[in-house]
Amino acid sequence: MRRYDKNGPLAMGFNLIFLVFILAPLVVVCLVAFTDKGYLSLPRDGLSLRWFVAILDHPEFIDAFWYSIYLAIGSATLAVMLAVPAAIATARYRFPGRGLVMAFFMSPLMVPHVVLGVAFLSYLSRLGWAGTYLGLVACHIILIMPYALRLVLASVTGMDRSAEAAARSLGATRWVTFRRVTVPLILPGVTGGWVLAFITSFDELTMTIFIASPSSTTLPVRMYQHITETIDPLIASVSAVIIFITMVMMIILDRIFGLDKLLVGK
Amino acid sequence: MSFLTLQNISKRYGQVAAVEDFNLSVEKGEFVSFLGPSGCGKTTTLQMIAGFEEPTTGTIHIDGSDMTHVAPNARDIGIVFQSYALFPHMTVTENVGFGLEMRGINKPERDQRVTETLELVRLAEFADRYPKALSGGQRQRVALARAIVIKPQLLLLDEPLSALDAKIRESMQVELRNIQHTVGVTTILVTHDQAEAMAMSDRIAVMNMGRMAQLGEPFEIYENPGDSFTSNFLGTTNLFPGKVIAVNGDEVSVDCSGTEVRVQGKSQTGAELSVAIRPEKIGLVEPGSGFFDARVRTRIFLGTSWAYQMDSDLGAFNVTLQNTGHLVAGEGEMVGISWQADAVRLLGAG
Incomplete structure (x- = not known):
């Protein structure tokens, strides 16, 4: 039987070029990380792990890494906790201002991060939250909300509501129905939203650079500060480690849920 | 007083009346069908009996108590949905046991009743499967088992057979009817299929444009239709x-x-x-x-x-x-x- 979903040679060629375009910089960074030279170059004369060892001599990178992790976990978790009720409300009910609520949650996608950074900086300093963990979490929640909401919304919209009605008719209260039926059924979307929110928060530089303080420096901010001072392969090795961690995370998630289901919101 | 009584039930959405002045008394153990084309108000009426919709006017009594404004989870009604509405993240046993768990019944008794009910619907060997590993007819029987295992006062069937193949549908009609007789539960079936309504019901309520067009035993209304709508809808x-x-x-x-x-x-x-x-x-x-x-x-x-x-x-x-x-x-x-x-x-x- 003929398969109609196969790409033709032209489309395959295009896909290949596209893939190379995306992957080439990552491959180059990973290769540079193994250089034995003291400057950014491809490892032509021999492989070396000296720049990976060098990370250990820079505890500020390791501190920044953990700070970014905590920040991303905190803000992704809170964003998803806000996104679930918001998604249920907007997907299922017609109320005045519904469009406005959606537009509000999605607006960070449209406002330039530089503008947000400046705005948050003056706002946080007035509140006395400048450079604090809570302040950064609050700003990151706003920024990553659209990503979390989109995927949660897709799963809420796609859910068969009669399963909830069935649970209710079988004697479950609204809360038990939510916990035992609704949450398990939208879990792929919620997890996908969390992962996307986590990655976005972990990766964010443009806005964070305005509101981070020396005691609350995220990894992207630390890396940016580092290359403004010196350009050495340390940046490449740190990047390689992040790429590696991300890949491991993606493989685990794919095994548990299936990545296409998670990030496309089926 | 009858077991289930619907008195002057109306449901309006703004200016649109989905159900108008609907009256019905159902005796204990009786099997009554709501028959009509789509949009005739039969499903809305079922939703009101189940408690998912509140009637604009009128009252619903089950076994003498006023249920008009009681929450769906406090009505003790078993429902089989058109889409079956099985919990995809639970096994057959967990699906069927859900209602018993909600009633706080302990695990040994729960397991026993689930096993009995699965035997009744001939699904005992599928107890540990997930719904996605079952055929349409099997899912339908799980949905039925889940609804009757709680020994509900009332069983509501919302187009339960419409998603099945013609052959399976006919055998399920007989099977459903037999199970209903065995369990003896008062049952309301919503359907647009006149053959299904005639094959299964003690009485049929023919509905048209939100109103009851005719109520009676299948043979009686087939032979003596009250108007041309009923006459043409039944055969x-x-x-x-x-x-x-x-x-x-x-x-x-x-x-x-x-x-x-x-x-x-x-x-x-x-x-x-x-x-x-x-x-x-x-x-x-x-x-x-x-x-x-x-x-x-x-x-x-x-x-x-x-x-x-x-x-x-x-x-x-x-x-x-x-x-x-x-x-x-x-x-x-x-x-x-x-x-x-x-x-x-x-x-x-x-």
Whole structure:
């Protein structure tokens, strides 16, 4: 039987070029990380792990890494906790201002991060939250909300509501129905939203650079500060480690849920 | 008082009335169907009995207590949904046991009742499967088991068989009916399939445009439809519009496009109405010896029967004849049309 979903040679060629375009910089960074030279170059004369060892001599990178992790976990978790009720409300009910609520949650996608950074900086300093963990979490929640909401919304919209009605008719209260039926059924979307929110928060530089303080420096901010001072392969090795961690995370998630289901919101 | 009573139930969405002035009493153990086309209000009525919709006016009583505003989880009603609505993240056992768990029944008793019910619906060997590993018919039986295992006061079936293949649907009709008899639970079935309603119900409530058009036992409403809607929704009917020209006691003479037809019934001279006769009650005789003559336009062989389309002075109409193993009138032939006097009904104009 003929398969109609196969790409033709032209489309395959295009896909290949596209893939190379995306992957080439990552491959180059990973290769540079193994250089034995003291400057950014491809490892032509021999492989070396000296720049990976060098990370250990820079505890500020390791501190920044953990700070970014905590920040991303905190803000992704809170964003998803806000996104679930918001998604249920907007997907299922017609109320005045519904469009406005959606537009509000999605607006960070449209406002330039530089503008947000400046705005948050003056706002946080007035509140006395400048450079604090809570302040950064609050700003990151706003920024990553659209990503979390989109995927949660897709799963809420796609859910068969009669399963909830069935649970209710079988004697479950609204809360038990939510916990035992609704949450398990939208879990792929919620997890996908969390992962996307986590990655976005972990990766964010443009806005964070305005509101981070020396005691609350995220990894992207630390890396940016580092290359403004010196350009050495340390940046490449740190990047390689992040790429590696991300890949491991993606493989685990794919095994548990299936990545296409998670990030496309089926 | 009856077991389930719906009194003057109405449901309006803004200006639109989904259900108008609906009254129904159902006895304990009875099987009643709501039959009607889509948009007739049958599902809305079911939703109100289940508690997912609140009636705009009227009251719902179950076993003597007012349930009109009681939450769905406090009504003790089992529901089988059109989409089955199984919990995809739970096994068959967990699905069926959910209602018992909500009732705080301990695990040993729960397991026993789940096993018994799965045996009743012949699914015992599938207890540990997930719904996605079951066929449509099996999912349907899980949904039924989940609804009856809680021994509900009332069982609601919302188009439960419409997603199944014709063959499985017919066997499920019999099976559902048998299980309902075994369990003895009062049951309401919502369906648009007249054959399903007639096969399964003690009584049928025919619904049209938010109102109950007719209520009665299947045979009774099939034989004595109250109006042309019911008459055409339950099986098919030939309607000959005409005018009453004479009334002789119980016999009415109707002029249908120039042909006089005599019908048992009551009317008055000059009334405009329709003479209704079911296709299977018409007999073919020698031309000239029937009430009038007709020409066979098409003849279709259906195995157990022949389906004829006829042309006549009264207009086109259908005839169904049992296949007796002999060839009957062919296309283009003239035949005489005859019927038993009590096979014809008078219906209001339309």
